[in-house]
Amino acid sequence: MPHRREVSRVEGFSDAVFAFAITLLVVSLEVPKTYNELLVAIRGFPEFAICFALLFQVWWRHYRFFRTYDLEDNTVIALTAFLLFVVLFYVYPLKFLWSLPFAQLEGRRIPDDVITTAQQPGLLAIYGAGVTAVFSILALLYRHAYRLREHLGLTPEETLAAKTQIYSNATLAGWGIVSITFAQILGRVAPHAVGIAGMIYGGIGISEWIIGKYHNKMRHQLPAAHASRR
Numbered sequence: 001m002p003h004r005r006e007v008s009r010v011e012g013f014s015d016a017v018f019a020f021a022i023t024l025l026v027v028s029l030e031v032p033k034t035y036n037e038l039l040v041a042i043r044g045f046p047e048f049a050i051c052f053a054l055l056f057q058v059w060w061r062h063y064r065f066f067r068t069y070d071l072e073d074n075t076v077i078a079l080t081a082f083l084l085f086v087v088l089f090y091v092y093p094l095k096f097l098w099s100l101p102f103a104q105l106e107g108r109r110i111p112d113d114v115i116t117t118a119q120q121p122g123l124l125a126i127y128g129a130g131v132t133a134v135f136s137i138l139a140l141l142y143r144h145a146y147r148l149r150e151h152l153g154l155t156p157e158e159t160l161a162a163k164t165q166i167y168s169n170a171t172l173a174g175w176g177i178v179s180i181t182f183a184q185i186l187g188r189v190a191p192h193a194v195g196i197a198g199m200i201y202g203g204i205g206i207s208e209w210i211i212g213k214y215h216n217k218m219r220h221q222l223p224a225a226h227a228s229r230r
Contacts, residue, residue: 010080011066017084018059024091025051047098054094058087061138061169068161069145069152076141083137090130097127120194121187124179128197131176139169156222164215171207175200 007015025048032038062083066072103110115123142165145152149159183197 008066008072010072010077011063014062014080014084015059017088018055021087021091022052022055025055025095044099047095047102050098051091051094055087055091058083058134058138061165062141065138065141065145065165068158071145071148071152075144079137079141079144083134083141086130086133086137090127090134093123093126093130097123117191117194118187120191121183121197124183124194124197128176128180128183131179131201132173135169135173135176139166139173142166142169157219160215160218160222164211164218167214168208168211171211172204175204175207178203 032041062080100110100115142162145154146159146162146166149162154162179197179200182200183194186194186197
């Protein structure tokens, strides 16, 4: 299979957009002029670190796609454009959402003019919609590569890897839908417990572990499948 070696214009543009999105996460674009301003910037480091890690995960999955497949047709370009649009749009909701739990950990009261209990389901729905959109697009990218597996000359192991990535990204998108559903239900019946909708994402670790086990199991069966064909 021909793996990509040179960075294309689409990859370069994607990297620039991700870099810009990370820049928007920074607490302040200005260098602190006083010690108190420095403390404020440092206080915002934990939420910046989490948001950075989440964006990096999206970038890494997108990067691996381009490094694995020498594929840059109109479908890939269109899906990449949509992905970058969603990433830029959801930078501020991402930053705002993660600023709330850290403010509570520091003992700071969140005033109603920032967000009310009634508005929290809406915020979690916005965040969940972003999660669903981003990972659905990634799943579609890998599905496109899987559909063209013969044209790309994928080996059985590479075909399995593409299929696994479809499952992984589609499952992550599914967690976003589950979180939105919980947020809307809890918002009506138990508004003060709406935070459970955010904890739903803890299930990602379990689903990724299950998909990883599936991939390893199927990969070990590949040599036997080749032998049986012979």
